[in-house]
Amino acid sequence: MRIPPIKISALLCTAVLAISITGCRGGGWFAAPGTMNQQQANAIVHDPYPQNDIAPYEAASRPPSYQQPLPEPVRNRLIPDAMPWLGR
Numbered sequence: 001m002r003i004p005p006i007k008i009s010a011l012l013c014t015a016v017l018a019i020s021i022t023g024c025r026g027g028g029w030f031a032a033p034g035t036m037n038q039q040q041a042n043a044i045v046h047d048p049y050p051q052n053d054i055a056p057y058e059a060a061s062r063p064p065s066y067q068q069p070l071p072e073p074v075r076n077r078l079i080p081d082a083m084p085w086l087g088r
Contacts, residue, residue: 044070045078 033039049062051069062069070078080086 051075 034042047066047069049066049069050058051072053072
């Protein structure tokens with residue numbers, strides 16, 4: 001059984017229209033970023049800037065709000081303390 005080309009084009013136009021109407025507001029796939037304290041804690045854990053004790057100190061590489069990175073003993077305990085079931 002063949003589908004007539006007019007039905008295929010109508011279906012395609014309907015799909016394009018449905019996608020364009022929903023746009024970026026669609027189904028809400030991503031969760032909210034959280035409260036300010038949750039976002040700050042996440043930024044501290046996932047610090048993207050080079051550590052001062054690992055590489056040579058470069059004062060211009062860290063923005064003012066990231067001038068005090070976590071000390072090495074604290075960085076080493078982040079994952080084991082957050083996920084004790086891993087047994088590390």
